[in-house]
Amino acid sequence: LISLVLFFCSFVPLFFYPPATRNVGHHSAIVHNPSSTLERGIPLTNATRLDAQIGFIIEIDKLKQVMRRTQIMDGSRHENSAEHSWHLALMAITLGEHAPAPLNLGRVIRMLVVHDLVEIDAGDTFAFDAEGHLTKTEREQAAADRIFGLLPDDQRDDIRELWEEFEAVETAEARYALAIDRLEPLLCNLNNGGGTWRQYGITRTAVLKRMDPIREGAPGVWPYVVSAVNTATEAGWIAEG
């Protein structure tokens, strides 16, 4: 009986949701309307809440077009930030026991699938690009305002909180998430013949500095990282020094 009631209740929104207002093929309208509605401070009905959510979901498809310097493990092409984020989520599940203490792994996974969204506007800033890092924060804050702002207010705040927690690297969850984010390109480079290390002549010192968050965030993995960096240096994939 309960499921029957729920089933019929699910059709209630139909009455508030005229099919003619759907803009198939004009998704810019879907993307931008919700935001302006929010700015005007009009409380969202169920239908406009869903519109805002769908607008966000459509907008973030663009992360599949943000290319990283890292190549995927077979070296056939560059990696995009969406598939990178997926890989991190599964890495976090797999390597949880190597974190220093029990974690809220669910929160880590949410952080990881959210953390690169700002790159839709701000682009991926290459790990060893000192100049790009000077303006990174400013570019990414503006991106967060716009992209998370597509969501209904409560969800905008939740997602932003996840992103800011990741960026601040103050909680155990954020430290572990950052460790995973650093480990993935190392594994890519180890498996695609040296990748960005060789391409940009990165030194052992610079690589170890970049990997350092793993020491605190996932200490059980750190010996592997040091060993792998040493072997890659011996192989000439990482520059001495």
Place this chain on the structure above:
Amino acid sequence: LISLVLFFCSFVPLFFYPPATRNVGHHSAIVHNPSSTLERGIPLTNATRLDAQIGFIIEIDKLKQVMRRTQIMDGSRHENSAEHSWHLALMAITLGEHAPAPLNLGRVIRMLVVHDLVEIDAGDTFAFDAEGHLTKTEREQAAADRIFGLLPDDQRDDIRELWEEFEAVETAEARYALAIDRLEPLLCNLNNGGGTWRQYGITRTAVLKRMDPIREGAPGVWPYVVSAVNTATEAGWIAEG
């Protein structure tokens, strides 16, 4: 003090982990050793547990190469199953309130990032390919044996359980996860000009049948789906009938 102790404890595995055993540039060895160790039933040390986990993480990079029939929303290229899985995770977070009852959303997200891994061996079976679906289960079971089998036994079982829960579609979490998995390609087609619907001349009846799991798994989204399918049919992107 506790963090100091933890810090030094983190170096203990170093003694069991000779750098010379790392096979940089020979990742097939990294992938296959753990599995054979498991088959021989030798209890895993911390180092071989980590080896098995890293082997799994390297293997699943291949999901980035599994191409779906669906194109991403700007229509510029096909979507791969890794970035698709990432999108589903964020969609599940965004649309949770439209499920019929409160869910274990963390479990949904884990299910979604895991559910396509079998495609590494079994390939993506196109939604409207009746013939491919005849052998899908068999192909995917063998893939699950091999791919999840790279992990230490306890993790292999956990991941397989997630995958089997998704496949069985019996829990509220699996129903919602399936709804999200069906909604994503609909949004792609709506935004890339009709996508696979137009390319393969799919009928309205077939699309609605494919989308039907959304009615039960995410009832709050169903009116949107019906409305969008109707509009896409009127636009000629979905065939009448």
